[in-house]
Amino acid sequence: MTTIEGHATNKKRIAKLVRQLLIELGENPDREGLVGTPDRIADMYDEIFGGSRMDAELDVSFSEETDAIVAKDIQFYSMCEHHMLPFFGKIHVAYVPAGKVFGVSKLVRLVEKYSRRLQIQERLTKQVADELIRMGVKGALVIAEGEHLCMKMRGVRNDSSIITIAHRGVLGEKEIREHVMALIYNARSEIRKI
Numbered sequence: 036m037t038t039i040e041g042h043a044t045n046k047k048r049i050a051k052l053v054r055q056l057l058i059e060l061g062e063n064p065d066r067e068g069l070v071g072t073p074d075r076i077a078d079m080y081d082e083i084f085g086g087s088r089m090d091a092e093l094d095v096s097f098s099e100e101t102d103a104i105v106a107k108d109i110q111f112y113s114m115c116e117h118h119m120l121p122f123f124g125k126i127h128v129a130y131v132p133a134g135k136v137f138g139v140s141k142l143v144r145l146v147e148k149y150s151r152r153l154q155i156q157e158r159l160t161k162q163v164a165d166e167l168i169r170m171g172v173k174g175a176l177v178i179a180e181g182e183h184l185c186m187k188m189r190g191v192r193n194d195s196s197i198i199t200i201a202h203r204g205v206l207g208e209k210e211i212r213e214h215v216m217a218l219i220y221n222a223r224s225e226i227r228k229i
Contacts, residue, residue: 043088044077044080044081044084044085046074046077046078046080046081047077049073049076049077049080049081050073050074050076050077051073053072053073053076053077054073057069057072057073082151083112083114083151084114084151084152084153085151086147086148086149086150086151086152087151087152089144089147089148089151097135097136097137097138098134098135099132099134099135099136100132100134101132101136102131103129103130103131103132103215103218104129104130104131104132104136104137105127105128105129105215105218105219106127106128106129106139106142106143107125107127107219108125108127109125109126109127109128109142109143109146110123110124110125111123111124111125111126111146111147111150111159111179111181112150112151113150113151113152113154113156113159113181114152114153114154115153115154115155115183115184115185116153116154116155117155117185118185118189119153120183120184120185120188120189121184122156122181122182122183122184122185123181123182124179124180124181124182124196125179125180126146126150126159126160126163126177126178126179126180127176127177127178127179127180127219128142128145128146128163128167128175128176128177129175129176129177129206129215129218129219130167130172130173130174130175130176130206131172131173131174131175131204131205131206131211132172132173133171133172133173135171137170145163145166145167146163148166149162149163149166156179156181156183156197156199157199159179159199160177160178160179160199160200160201161177161201163175163177163201164176164177164201164202164203165201165203167203168203168204172204173204173205174202174203174204174205174206174207174208174211175201175202175203175204175206176200176201176202176203176206176212176215176216177200177201177202178198178199178200178216178219179197179198179199179200180196180197180198181196181197181198181199182194182196182197183197
């Protein structure tokens with residue numbers, strides 16, 4: 036996927052394009068319920084696709100040694116790049132620090148950096164894990180649990196959820212990974228065996 040990092044959204048042009056889309060769909064963009072919709076959609080797109088504009092605020096860390104950090108249930112919202120429909124859920128992030136720890140808000144921002152763009156869940160999971168490794172940790176484990184409206188409301192119309200996992204560094208070792216996954220999933224045996 037190629038994105039233009041730091042690209043500024045042209046909200047006026049997006050609103051104009053949304054207006055034209057409404058016309059192509061057989062709607063009247065001047066009717067009461069749709070007046071202002073193109074501008075609202077342009078504002079919304081500026082917000083939900085802002086991940087590529089997020090900077091390296093993640094470099095803020097604190098000197099501290101601990102065995103592992105686990106942040107459970109970080110909510111994420113993203114848009115499927117194939118149908119531009121939402122997918123959303125929770126991401127669990129674990130890492131083994133190398134002499135420094137990151138504030139919890141930094142982990143949330145890391146998830147937002149990659150989820151707030153056109154995306155697929157598999158890539159999102161890998162990107163968060165890879166970024167943690169680039170930030171200098173000894174190991175990273177990222178588990179994303181997502182529901183995809185592109186699958187629920189069109190196509191197969193199925194309510195299944197998707198789980199993707201990426202592990203790097205020392206968290207690639209089975210015994211350590213299983214221990215951390217037990218922390219995330221409260222020792223549910225069917226998940227620990229992954």
